[in-house]
Amino acid sequence: EVACVYRRSRSEMPANPHEVVQADEEGVKFELLTAPVGFVGEGGKVTGIKCVKMQLGEPDASGRRRPEPVPGSDFVVPADLVITAVGQKTDSSSLGGKIGLNKWNDIDVSKTMMTNVEGVFSAGDCQTGAATVVEAVGGARKAAVAMDQYLRGEAVVGITEPFNVARGKSIKEVDPAYLGDREKAARAKVPTIAPDERKHNFGEFELVFPADVAKKEAMRCLSCSCLDVNTCKLRQYSTDYKADLNRLGTGDYNHPILTDHPFITRDPNKCVLCANCVRICNEVMDVTALGLVNRGSETVVLPTLMRPLADTKCETCGQCISACPTGALLVKPALPKPGPFKTEAVATACPNCSIG
Ligand code: SF4
Ligand code: SF4
Ligand code: SF4
Missing domain, CATH: 3.50.50.60 (FAD/NAD(P)-binding domain)
Known part of the structure; x- marks a missing residue:
């Protein structure tokens, strides 16, 4: 008992x-x-x-x-056996008193994960206190970048955090309308060994999902991330120039995402009104399928006569997508859960028109 x-x-x-x-x-x-x-x-x-x-x-x-x-x-x-479970702490006895500790007796590091001893870096529970494996892996990644800089003789500045912006700190803060088209599905219960059996052994008691349940679970992913996250120039410049979101705020746009074209998805919420798409369509392709509508902060890029893009003279050349610096214009994803994945450019021939 x-x-x-x-x-x-x-x-x-x-x-x-x-x-x-x-x-x-x-x-x-x-x-x-x-x-x-x-x-x-x-x-x-x-x-x-x-x-x-x-x-x-x-x-x-x-x-x-x-x-x-x-x-x-x-x-x-x-009781005939007592286990005292009163928390976890770092055993720093092996450090010989040379590595600096913080007030919780964990290893103290700078933002580059370097300790007070030059060339010695630390990450994981001994540095953060009891935390998750994911946090330990994240800390190790930061330390690895700084160690690489150190070993190459470069300035040790650590990892550059990429600029990120979200619609809320958690899913609860996100306007439900934004993810309103996603199907709601409850989480599947992980099968386990029966309690009477598992209480007599220390083996793994959580079993794996059968393949069909695992696939269903994967389909519950909201695909909430921006598909342009790896190539967006706005994000790159915001990272390079250390943009501060708190300075001007983020605005509160909630334009519908437009998927009426068979190959192009338009998300006006991510448009920075650079007009690259309008100019390339007009000046390079001589099609003029896109234009700027309204004035000031109400300006949006819309197809000719505000019709669905597929009903204009659009030739599906994709030039506007190439010219768009953000995720406002994207190739419509072919996969049900499209990533984002880091991709590589390869030479290929598109069979969509006679030009190839
Ligand atoms: S992309 Fe999918 S798995 Fe990742 S946080 Fe969003 S919903 Fe979850
Ligand atoms: S795909 Fe080509 S033709 Fe169509 S809107 Fe974009 S640039 Fe214009
Ligand atoms: S190229 Fe992209 S960001 Fe620039 S105006 Fe067109 S949709 Fe907006």
Whole structure:
């Protein structure tokens, strides 16, 4: 029988909710609002945990209600094995006192991930404190870039964070209209070994999705990223010139994305009104399928007589897409989940017209 003694209530548990549910399924008994205060033992062996009942008071600095002992509520939870799970910390004893530590006793680094010792870099839990694998990999990537600069004898400036802009800090902040055409589908449940079986071994208990479920799950991707993210000149210049989004704000455009042409997608929200597309269509292709409509901040690029682009004289030459510095004009993606992927240019012949 396994018991988990925790001084707050279930809703304050810092564990992932699904881990608590899985422990429940495996028969773990939760002694909630209970704080361990000592151990009792006999003949050098533990026989129980001395506990005191708690009640929740006012919220503390973490925002969770502070547990306070209930006077006279001491009792003993019988036990023959106790595991104290009181957090994780970096064991810095192997560093010989040479590497600087921060106030949490983790390795202190500059923004290039270099420690106070020149040529020694650090990343991962020993530098951030307990965190995720993804954060450790991200830190290692930053450190690798700076190490490369160091070993090449270049100035160690670390990684240049690319300029990014989003419609919200999380999906909850994004206007639902923006992703309104995406089908809503609930997450599939990961199959697991039955609780009675898994509680007797330490093997991997989460199984893999069958192929059809895995494909369905992949199709739930919202494809929320901009397909031009790897080639957008606006993003490149914004990165190079360290554009500050807070200086002028981001505006609040919500133009519909236009997919009426069989090969071209237009997203006026990303248009910077450079007029490259209008000029190349008019001055190079001599087609004049596009024009600038309205004035000032209301200006938009629209096809002739505001008709669908496919109903104009557009020859689908793609020159406007090549000339567009942003993701406002794109080749319509052929894949149901189009990326963005980093692509390479290869010589090819388009069979769409007789010119080839
Ligand atoms: S592109 Fe797809 S997988 Fe990536 S964050 Fe957006 S929805 Fe999620
Ligand atoms: S694809 Fe060619 S013809 Fe059509 S709008 Fe663009 S530049 Fe003009
Ligand atoms: S080339 Fe692109 S960014 Fe420039 S006006 Fe045309 S659609 Fe807008």
